[in-house]
Amino acid sequence: MALCYCKKCGRIILFLFDKDEKICDCCKYNVEPIPKQFLSGEFSINAELKEKFVSEYIKTSPEFDQYLFDHREEILTKQSAEFDAKMAHGKAVLEEQNRVTKCPSCGSSNISRIGVINRVVSTHFLGLASSKIGKTHKCNNCGTTW
């Protein structure tokens, strides 16, 4: 584990695994480990030295970005809201997919997709094409195609 800081936005992040990519989840900048003298215990910054650390190490670095520093929480909140929205969207898409692959007749989800090749073969050899053209799903439970 390593307690790291972002020179750009001032975020302090605890990385649980050494193999984790050490980038800031706020501004995506590479983070660096906090020097040991500022730590209390192994994984938390010494509360009394935190101010000093921020002003000496973060605010003086050439990468420091005052805007990011001031708006860090806001940015993170916005990011997680966007993430939630994406997740919700993904879930809606999945539900939609599940919905259309249920049989409209009996509601079974035991569905086969009728492929293009399958339809062409039907046309030539079985003469069943007329009823199958334009249909892409077949219910394995009741035989309905749609």
Ligand SMILES: [Zn+2]
């Ligand atoms: Zn950052």
Ligand SMILES: [Zn+2]
């Ligand atoms: Zn069915």
